Structure formats: structure tokens, C-alpha cells
Amino acid sequence: MNINVTDYCASRNASIGVIEALRNIENGDTLVFPTGEYHFYKDFSIHKVCHMTNTDSSKSPDKYFAIEIDDKKDIIIDGCNSTFVIHGDMCAFAMFNCDNIKLKNFTVRYNSPTNFEMKVIKKSLNKITYKIPPKSLFYIENNKLVFFEQSPFTKKNYYTYKANEECTCNVIHRGNSVFRTLLSPTKTAKKIKRTDIDKVECSYLISPRFKLDDVVAMSRNTLRDNCGLFFDRCSNIDCQNITVNYMHGFGWLSQMCENLNFDNVSFTPAENYNVSSFADCIHICGCKGYVNITNSHFEHSHDDAINVHGAFLRLKKIIDTNTAELEFVHHQQGGYKAFFAGDEVKIYRRSDLSELKDIYTVESTDDDIDNKTVKVKFKEALPPLRPNQFVFENITYNPELTISGCTFNAIPTRAILCTTDRPSKIFDNKFKNINMPDIYISCDCNHWYESGPCRNLEIFNNIFSKKDSVKIEPISVNKPVKDVHRNIKIYDNKIGE
Numbered sequence: 001m002n003i004n005v006t007d008y009c010a011s012r013n014a015s016i017g018v019i020e021a022l023r024n025i026e027n028g029d030t031l032v033f034p035t036g037e038y039h040f041y042k043d044f045s046i047h048k049v050c051h052m053t054n055t056d057s058s059k060s061p062d063k064y065f066a067i068e069i070d071d072k073k074d075i076i077i078d079g080c081n082s083t084f085v086i087h088g089d090m091c092a093f094a095m096f097n098c099d100n101i102k103l104k105n106f107t108v109r110y111n112s113p114t115n116f117e118m119k120v121i122k123k124s125l126n127k128i129t130y131k132i133p134p135k136s137l138f139y140i141e142n143n144k145l146v147f148f149e150q151s152p153f154t155k156k157n158y159y160t161y162k163a164n165e166e167c168t169c170n171v172i173h174r175g176n177s178v179f180r181t182l183l184s185p186t187k188t189a190k191k192i193k194r195t196d197i198d199k200v201e202c203s204y205l206i207s208p209r210f211k212l213d214d215v216v217a218m219s220r221n222t223l224r225d226n227c228g229l230f231f232d233r234c235s236n237i238d239c240q241n242i243t244v245n246y247m248h249g250f251g252w253l254s255q256m257c258e259n260l261n262f263d264n265v266s267f268t269p270a271e272n273y274n275v276s277s278f279a280d281c282i283h284i285c286g287c288k289g290y291v292n293i294t295n296s297h298f299e300h301s302h303d304d305a306i307n308v309h310g311a312f313l314r315l316k317k318i319i320d321t322n323t324a325e326l327e328f329v330h331h332q333q334g335g336y337k338a339f340f341a342g343d344e345v346k347i348y349r350r351s352d353l354s355e356l357k358d359i360y361t362v363e364s365t366d367d368d369i370d371n372k373t374v375k376v377k378f379k380e381a382l383p384p385l386r387p388n389q390f391v392f393e394n395i396t397y398n399p400e401l402t403i404s405g406c407t408f409n410a411i412p413t414r415a416i417l418c419t420t421d422r423p424s425k426i427f428d429n430k431f432k433n434i435n436m437p438d439i440y441i442s443c444d445c446n447h448w449y450e451s452g453p454c455r456n457l458e459i460f461n462n463i464f465s466k467k468d469s470v471k472i473e474p475i476s477v478n479k480p481v482k483d484v485h486r487n488i489k490i491y492d493n494k495i496g497e
Contacts, residue, residue, distance in 0.1 A: 002030045011036045014084075015044035015066065022069055030076040033106065040066035042088025043153050051335025051369060052227050053285050053311070055250050058331065058372070060225035064090035073099045079106025079242075086110045088149060088158040089248050094230040101234070107243040108228070112136055112149040114248045115219045115275040115302060116161065117173075118185045120210045121199070128210065129201045130185055133272045140194055145186050166220040171302050173215040173274040176410040176433045178300060183208040185216050215274045219302065224279065224332065227253045232336070235259055235289070244277070245270035251280035251301070255336050256397065259289035266297040267305075277301040284308040285450075286338060286397045295405040298415070304440075305408050307417040308401050309450035311338060312348070312391035316373060322363070323377045324385070326392055329449050334372035339365050343396040345378070346452075350389055350445045353453075353476040353484045358383075359395070393451040395421065404428045414440040421455040430463045432496060437471035438464050443484055444475040454485045463496045 003025055009017020018040070025031055046065045051057035066086050069075075072095075084106055086092045092108045095101060112135045122129035132138060138147045145163040150156070163186040164170075172181050186192060189202040210216060228247020231237060235258040243266045244252070254260055267276040280303045284291055291308060298305035311333060313326035328334025339345070339362045347356040358380070366375040376392070401424035408415035409432045416426060416439045431438040443453050459470060474484040 011038045014038040027074045033079045033082040035080045037083045039085045055224035057335045065094045067093045069095045076102045083107040098234045100236045102238045104240040109245040113246040115217045116147045120214045166222045171217045178410045178412045247277045255285045257287045262293045279303040281305045288397045291399040292402045299409045304414045309419045312449040312451045315390045321381045328372040353480045391445045423456040426459045427461045431465040434465045438469040441472045457488045459490045460492045462493045
């Protein structure tokens with residue numbers, strides 16, 4: 001049955017009506033958004049305490065969701081080419097424990113993106129005038145430039161951000177050349193004054209070395225408090241004909257999912273803006289089955305376009321002959337159930353990423369999600385192991401990956417990160433203006449703890465942006481063994497203009 005969302009709400013404030021429609025939707029139904037522009041406000045959004053990996057969930061467990069779907073099967077969300085406008089620093093769309101869901105034909109746009117852009121329109125030896133996009137509100141207080149977004153209902157701010165606080169670097173968008181920088185429009189400014197509704201003038205002893213028409217984008221990049229779209233423990237998800245203009249907090253994150261398809265998905269900034277994502281575009285952590293990303297476009301994100309990986313959990317202690325306590329180590333990793341009964345697990349030495357020969361089967365788990373630890377009981381007895389010197393990988397949750405027919409442009413980091421041991425193919429893609437390697441193959445047990453080794457990967461018929469476009473770099477405590485990655489075939493590729 002088709003359910004028309006306008007039977008529940010007006011498009012100018014769709015939040016409460018969409019929540020009600022999703023409560024009433026039944027398996028097999030289609031939720032239809034007649035073509036239009038639908039506005040979602042944080043004031044009326046869904047609040048939930050939950051964790052998202054690769055973000056700062058431990059510091060910011062409170063999440064807000066514009067659209068959230070829980071425990072549904074066999075439904076379709078058809079946007080009919082509508083635009084979902086997100087007001088506030090929240091997740092635009094999330095699904096928890098859903099199966100056989102199709103999402104299609106809509107655009108996600110944030111009313112006021114949380115990467116704050118300043119375009120150089122005039123400069124001299126000690127002064128620069130910057131233009132700020134019209135929906136990015138700001139004021140100057142104690143010579144500090146402060147960005148904010150305000151609720152039209154309460155007149156309270158959804159967020160405030162003092163320029164360059166909680167920020168390790170900025171990103172310069174110089175046309176399609178996009179790169180990170182330590183330069184700042186505001187950090188060394190002796191005086192900041194507003195010269196128009198959308199312009200500020202900064203005075204310096206010596207102006208930062210920006211060029212005319214540079215767009216300098218700032219964000220609170222040490223505090224990933226949410227993500228733009230989120231799938232958690234979902235299966236058989238099909239995403240088609242979706243445009244993403246921006247994502248707050250991180251990117252489009254899928255964790256512990258199975259069988260994901262992204263086709264004709266475009267990450268393209270909205271008019272008057274240059275940034276398509278706070279960080280990554282598509283980020284896949286701990287998924288199984290297949291992940292297909294086809295005929296899609298990626299540009300102007302502030303981190304990697306695609307990252308597909310598992311997770312290494314470090315051995316904290318041995319509890320008994322069959323039971324080990326494991327931990328997520330990196331401060332932005334974890335916050336989810338990483339093992340299920342019946343899953344198969346490999347153990348690696350942190351010293352050199354060599355693997356133990358046996359595979360271990362999970363019998364049961366005792367998770368402490370908030371503290372990012374888990375006690376795993378295995379069916380088999382464990383060998384003698386020393387704490388901190390070994391990592392465990394759930395090899396059941398490694399997907400077969402296909403990336404084909406995609407274009408990547410203007411990325412300040414990498415276009416594709418791929419670490420999965422299942423048969424995978426990257427082909428018929430075009431890479432241009434990628435500031436770091438086009439494809440990066442790591443397997444890291446000493447920093448990010450993103451697993452695992454590639455054992456059957458083909459890279460062919462691509463047009464790369466540069467020579468040395470594929471970088472293979474496993475990371476361990478000491479020098480890694482030579483065969484961390486095996487059976488990687490790279491052939492019939494070209495270097496573009």
C-alpha cells in the first residue's frame with residue numbers, strides 16, 4: 001500500500017508527520033513523498049542515546065534524527081525527486097535493525113552546513129575580505145567569529161561554533177584542487193569586523209597566504225558528534241538515485257550490516273556551497289555479504305570518499321582457556337556489538353600483522369558498549385596470548401566489495417580505502433584531483449585499528465589521477481610481514497590528464 005506523507009504533515013514542517021507515518025507503516029508498504037521540499041527541524045526530531053563508530057560517540061552519545069526507521073521489513077521510501085532540508089546539527093536519515101528496504105529518489109540538503117566556508121574576495125598585505133554563504137549565520141564577539149544556526153520556533157541556537165575551535169586543520173577549495181591547511185582566516189587576525197550582511201574583513205600583521213577566490217572551510221573536526229546518514233544492523237538495503245548536498249558530523253555510515261547497494265548516488269555540494277560532507281562520503285565498518293557502489297559521483301568531501309574496513313579489537317586480558325576480554329582502542333572506534341554467536345575470528349600479532357593459523361568460533365559475548373569492551377567466549381581453547389600484543393578480527397563481517405562506474409573529484413584525502421579479505425573488484429572508475437592516493441590499502445593494528453588484509457582484490461580499467469595512484473601500506477608496531485596482503489591484481493588502468 002502507498003502511504004502519502006502529506007496526509008500526515010505539511011512540507012514546511014514535516015518532522016512530526018513523518019514520525020507518525022513511519023509508526024503506522026507496515027511491512028510491504030511504500031512511503032511516498034510527493035515532489036516538493038520537506039523541512040525537518042531539530043526541535044521536533046527523534047532523540048536517542050546511541051553510538052556510531054568512527055565518531056566521537058563516547059563524548060557525544062546523545063543523537064538527534066530527522067527521519068528514523070526501526071525494525072521494519074520490506075518497505076520502500078520514495079522521495080519522488082523531493083528535497084529533504086535539515087535544520088540543525090542532526091542526522092538526516094537513520095535505520096536500525098531493518099531488512100529489505102529500498103530508498104530512492106530524494107536529495108538531502110542541510111539548511112546551514114556545519115563546515116563553515118569563507119571565500120576570499122579581496123586581499124592585501126595585511127587585510128582580507130571574506131564572503132560567507134547566505135544561510136551561514138554569524139556574529140562577532142570579542143574579536144571572535146562565531147557561526148550559529150537558530151531555531152525559528154524557540155529562537156535558541158541549535159549550535160554555536162567559534163571559528164577554529166576544536167579544529168586541527170582547515171580545508172582550502174581552490175576550484176577542484178582541495179587540500180588541507182594549517183592556515184586560518186581568523187586565528188592570527190588582529191581585528192575582525194563585519195562589512196556587510198555576508199562579509200567580514202580580517203586584519204593581520206601579515207595576511208595568510210590565501211589566493212583570491214579560495215574558499216577556506218572550517219569545522220569542529222575533533223568532535224564528530226553525529227553522522228549524516230546511518231545504517232545500524234540492517235540487511236538487504238538498496239539505495240538508488242539519491243543526491244547528498246551535505247552531511248553533518250561525519251558521513252553516510254553503515255556498521256554491522258549485510259548486503260548494501262548504492263547506485264546512482266551523488267555527493268555534490270548545494271548551490272553557494274563547496275563542501276559535500278563533514279568528513280567521509282560512504283563509510284562501511286564491519287559489514288558482511290556484499291557492498292556494491294556503482295554509477296555514483298563523489299566530490300568535495302572533507303575526508304575519504306569511500307572507506308570499507310573491519311575492526312581490530314585488542315586483547316585486554318585472558319579470562320579463561322576459552323574466553324578473552326577485547327577492547328576497541330582508537331577513541332573514535334567502537335560503540336557497537338562486534339561479535340555474534342557463530343561468527344569466525346582470526347587472531348593477529350600486533351608486532352608484524354602475522355596471523356595465527358587457526359580460526360576461532362564465537363560461542364557467546366558479554367558486551368560493555370559504553371566502555372568499548374567485550375568478553376568473548378570461543379568454542380575452541382585459545383593459545384597462550386599476552387595482553388596488548390594481539391588483535392582479533394571478526395572475519396564473518398568482511399564484505400565482497402564492488403566499486404564500478406564511479407567518478408571521484410576534488411577529494412583532499414583518498415578516494416577509496418579498501419581492507420576486506422573477500423573477493424572484491426574496483427573497475428571502470430575515474431579519479432581526478434585526489435590529493436592523496438586514489439586507492440589506499442592499509443590494515444592497521446597500531447592507530448585506527450581498521451582491519452583487515454586484502455586476499456582477493458582486482459583493480460582494472462580505471463582512469464587514475466596520477467602515477468603511484470595505489471598505495472599499499474599495512475601498519476603494525478614493527479615492520480609488517482611481507483604477505484599481509486595477497487593476490488592483489490592491478491591491470492589495464494590508465495593515467496588521466
